[in-house]
Amino acid sequence: MHSQAQEAPSLSVLIALSALAVLPVNMFVPSLPSIARDFDVEFAVVNVAIAGYAVATALTHLIAGALSDRFGRKPLALIAMVIFVAASIGCSLAVDIRMFLLCRLLQGVVIAGYAVSLASIRDTSDERAVASRIGYVSSAWAVAPMIGPVLGGMLDSRFGWRANFIAFALLGIAGLYLVAFHLPETNRHPSKSVVLQFRGYGELLRSRRFCAHALCMSLASGTLYVFLGGAPLVAAQRGDTSGMALGFYMGLVPAGFIIGSYVVGQAGSRRSSSEFIFAGRILTCGGLLIGLGLVFAGVTHPLAFFGPCVSIGLGNGLTMPAANARVLSLHPGLAGTASGLAAALTVIGAGIVAFVSGLVIDASNARVAVLGAMLTTSLLSLAAAAFIAQAEKTDGGGQT
Secondary structure, eight states: OOOTTSOOOOHHHHHHHHHHHHGGGTTTGGGHHHHHHHHTOOHHHHTHHHHHHHHHHHHHHHHHHHHHHHHOHHHHHHHHHHHHHHHHHHHHHOSSHHHHHHHHHHGGGGGHHHHHHHHHHHHHSOHHHHHHHHHHHHHHHHHHHHHHHHHHHHHHHHHOTHHHHHHHHHHHHHHHHHHHHHOOOOOSSOOSOHHHHHHHHHHHHTOHHHHHHHHHHHHHHHHHHHHHHHHHHHHHHHSOOOHHHHHHHHHHHHHHHHHHHHHHHHHTTTSOHHHHHHHHHHHHHHHHHHHHHHHHTTOOSHHHHHHHHHHHHHHHHHHHHHHHHHHHHHSTTOHHHHHHHHHHHHHHHHHHHHHHHHTTOOTTTHHHHHHHHHHHHHHHHHHHHHHHHHHHHHHTTOOO
């Protein structure tokens, strides 16, 4: 049990920290050609700033939660923000590609702000309140990537690519202020040893429920990754979809995620996490089945593909906050460790799904193959959700 008298962080602060954690992922993407040109390197070399950053965030997820269980939420967030500010300044001043990429990888530590936000919510809320608050915080993960490239493109066109990283540094300073003065320490019972805390990974990986939740989230995120990689190929297959139209259609999916997360925020205190998880998987599978049905019926309008794909965003918006909330509650004393490990496994699993799907999808079969791959991963995540629901019903919420 967690004392409800304990001071809880402001939801607006947690949302801001979560948005800052995800904004650097793609805000500077419009600047990639300019960076390649400025450093006189191939575009593929600069693209390491995207792939390498993903690896850095996965590693940060893996250790940040455990460290916050040992040393506290606030110290970890402060250190992460300081490193992020320094790395952002380093990127803005970089004189060669090596310095730029090194500083870019160090920027990945900012993801600790999200791990700390989730753990702080768990420290100060009961389980159903956790799902509700995480629902609101998760909305930042959809909104920030939607507006990030627009802001980054504007900064690049007006001031050059380095302006993006100056903006990151300023945002990091704002984050540092929020952590220092508006984020109370919520971990009142830190663990005794880092070694003992990292042993918690073994305990979590031996938990069937933890693994089922992590698998469900990996497959749900993998479905989204398949969409993000495959949607441009579907548009190319048609040949008559403009870049602006494609951007609009693809934006429908994160919009769906915002709606789903908002529903969890509103109703999370009245429904169990397993209900949201299962409902999200059913919704996604149903939408993708409709999409395949429209393909085989010969309907070729872009909305016949992109419309049903909105169910990916809606379903993930229901599933991810609820699954994260349950992961945080499965093993008391390992909230941060569980959050970090689940996040790392989700990123790794989704990356594997995207890689495997890339082996079978090409421009000639894009529409059917993308929908088929997404439906396959969604059905597998539905199976994991069914296991979770059955375990909850059978064991009555025990930690197994």
